[in-house]
Amino acid sequence: MSFDFNKKGQTYGFEAHAGDKSDFGVLREKAFCHFSELQSMISSKHQHGDEKIQKLMVGAQGCYERFEAFLVQSQRLANHSISVLKQKAPEPGSMVAFRDTLAVYDFEALLFNSRALLDRISFFIAKQIYNQDCDKPNKLKNVLENFIQKDSKARQAIEIIDEAMPVFIGLVIDSENGQKSLRSHLIHKSTSGENTTCAFTIHSAPNDQVIRFDHEINGFPLIGSAWLISKYIIYFSINLLGIYLEIDFVLPIDECTPRWDNNLKCFSRFIDETNIGPPFSMIKMNPSGVNIFKRHLRPEVLK
Numbered sequence: 001m002s003f004d005f006n007k008k009g010q011t012y013g014f015e016a017h018a019g020d021k022s023d024f025g026v027l028r029e030k031a032f033c034h035f036s037e038l039q040s041m042i043s044s045k046h047q048h049g050d051e052k053i054q055k056l057m058v059g060a061q062g063c064y065e066r067f068e069a070f071l072v073q074s075q076r077l078a079n080h081s082i083s084v085l086k087q088k089a090p091e092p093g094s095m096v097a098f099r100d101t102l103a104v105y106d107f108e109a110l111l112f113n114s115r116a117l118l119d120r121i122s123f124f125i126a127k128q129i130y131n132q133d134c135d136k137p138n139k140l141k142n143v144l145e146n147f148i149q150k151d152s153k154a155r156q157a158i159e160i161i162d163e164a165m166p167v168f169i170g171l172v173i174d175s176e177n178g179q180k181s182l183r184s185h186l187i188h189k190s191t192s193g194e195n196t197t198c199a200f201t202i203h204s205a206p207n208d209q210v211i212r213f214d215h216e217i218n219g220f221p222l223i224g225s226a227w228l229i230s231k232y233i234i235y236f237s238i239n240l241l242g243i244y245l246e247i248d249f250v251l252p253i254d255e256c257t258p259r260w261d262n263n264l265k266c267f268s269r270f271i272d273e274t275n276i277g278p279p280f281s282m283i284k285m286n287p288s289g290v291n292i293f294k295r296h297l298r299p300e301v302l303k
Contacts, residue, residue, distance in 0.1 A: 022035070022036075022039070022068055022071075023035055023068075023071050024068075024071045024072055024074075024075040025075055025078075025259060026071045026074045026075050026078070026230065026234075026258050026259060026260070027071070027234065027258070027259065028255065028256075028257060028258070028259055030251065030255045031234055031238060031251060031255055031256055034238050034242060034247075034249060034251050035067075035238055037242075037247055037249075038060075038064060038238065038241050038242060038245060038247070039064060041245045041246075041247055042057050042060045042061050042064060042245065043057075045057050045060075045245070046058070046061075056128060056129070059124045059128045060124065060241065060244075060245060062120055062124070063117070063120050063121050063124050063237070063241055064241070066113070066116055066117040066120045066121075067117055067237050067241075069113050069116070069117070070110070070113045070114060070116075070117045070233055070237075072113075073106060073109050073110040073113050074110065074226065074230040074233075074258060074260075075260075076106045076109075076110075077103070077106055077107060077110055077222075077223065077226035077227075077230075077260075078258070078259075078260035080100060080102070080103035080106060080223065081223045081226075081227075081260060081261070081262060081263070081264070082260075083100070083103075084100070084103075084200055084212060084223070084264060085212065085263060085264075087200075087202060087212075089202055089204050089210045090202060090203075090204050091204060092204045092205065092206050092207075092208055093204065093205070093206050094203075094204055095201060095202060095203045095204070095281060096201070096202050097199045097200065097201040097202070097282070097283035097290075098199060098200050099193075099196070099199045099200070099215070099285050100200060100215065103200075103215065103222060103223075104192045104193070104196075104215065104217075104222065105192075107192065107217075107222045107225075107226055108186055108192055110226055110229070110230075111171065111172055111182065111183040111186065111229075112183065112187065114168075114171075114172045114183070114229055114233055115172045115173070115183055117233065117237060118137040118168065118172065118173075118233075118236070119135050119136065119137065120135075121137070121236070121237060121240055121241065122134060122135050122136055122137045122139070122140045123135035124244075125140060125143075125144075125157065125240065125244060126139075126140055126143045129244060130143060130144075130146075130147060132146075137161070137165070137168065137173060137236075138165065138168075138169070138173050138174075138176075140157075140161060141158055141161050141162070141165075144157055144158050144161075145158070153243050153244060156243050156250070157240055157243055157244075160235070160236060160239045160240055160243075160250075161236070161240075163232075163235065163253060164232045164233075164235055164236040167228060167229065167232040168229070168232065168236075169181070170182065171183065171220065171225060171229055172229070182195075182217065182218055182220055182225075185218070192217050193285065195217045195218045196215065196216065196217055196284060196285060197216045197217065197218065197219060197268065197284065198213065198215070198216050198267050198268075198282040198283065198284055199215055199282075199283045199284065199285055199290075200212075200213065200214065200215045200264075201213040201267070201282050201283055203280060205302070209302065211265060211301065211302070212263070212264050212265065213264060213265050213266075213267045213282070214262075214264040214265065214266050214267070216266065216267060216268055219268050221264065221266040221268075221269075223262050223264050224262050224264065224266055226262075227258065227260070227261070227262035228262075230258045231253070231256050231257050231258060232253075232256070234256040234258065235251065235253050235256040238251050238256070239251055265301060267280070267282055267295075267297070270297040270298050270300070270301040271295055271296070271297060271298075272295075272296040272297055272298045274296075275296045276296065277296045277297050277298045277299050277301075278296065278297060278299065278301075278302070279294050279295070279296050279297075280294065280295060280296075280297050280301075281293070281294050282294075282295065
């Protein structure tokens with residue numbers, strides 16, 4: 001009996017199992033089709049290409065794997081969003097607040113995986129395709145501008161970068177003026193707990209209206225930011241990889257919206273500086289318990 005399957009001239013393949021979806025249920029139909037096409041193209045080019053192409057496809061596969069890791073975290077945040085929505089509302093005229101520790105840690109992981117994916121794709125394009133030293137997404141455009149006259153793919157890629165970069169700056173990329181992103185703060189200087197400005201809070205109004213507020217970290221809504229960066233990471237990644245794998249499509253930003261929705265309100269974005277609007281109490285955790293604070297919010301928070 002032999003357990004050696006490394007035989008010259010033999011062909012081996014993968015066995016697909018029903019139910020296995022590499023996007024973990026995050027991508028909508030068109031985005032999933034393009035995502036699947038990326039994997040097919042990487043496999044085909046690696047199988048039929050020369051040594052140089054095969055090496056390049058190993059890099060492309062690395063980008064794809066980083067993409068999958070990001071989608072895992074996006075799906076975890078989707079589950080946390082559903083959990084908050086299922087949280088039982090308090091009696092009318094009262095509130096309940098809680099800190100979902102796992103949601104906070106998963107959000108940190110989402111930010112870290114987002115930046116890892118952006119860096120991997122930037123390195124793939126800049127170094128492995130153009131042989132330029134760059135692994136930072138905010139510097140990739142500078143590299144591509146040197147090639148737009150002789151490579152139409154560079155011009156296409158710049159358009160994608162210009163669309164997505166404003167969302168990434170502040171969340172996972174430091175600004176040009178030196179202001180650190182939330183991701184930089186969390187990975188180098190502090191934790192989400194230290195930077196929490198309010199916890200998940202549910203208010204029940206006397207008229208049976210239920211208002212659910214997001215957890216906020218330095219003013220960034222946890223679920224809201226996870227949903228937004230998921231949309232633009234999908235847009236950035238599918239399109240840049242598609243361009244350089246020579247797949248003839250550009251997926252519009254509206255098709256990149258994740259399957260899951262954000263139905264929580266961002267407390268800080270409704271603050272009424274005139275102190276005329278309805279008052280709301282919120283909770284902020286501290287090492288010995290909680291702080292309860294009150295702010296007036298604009299009336300549209302009730303809509």
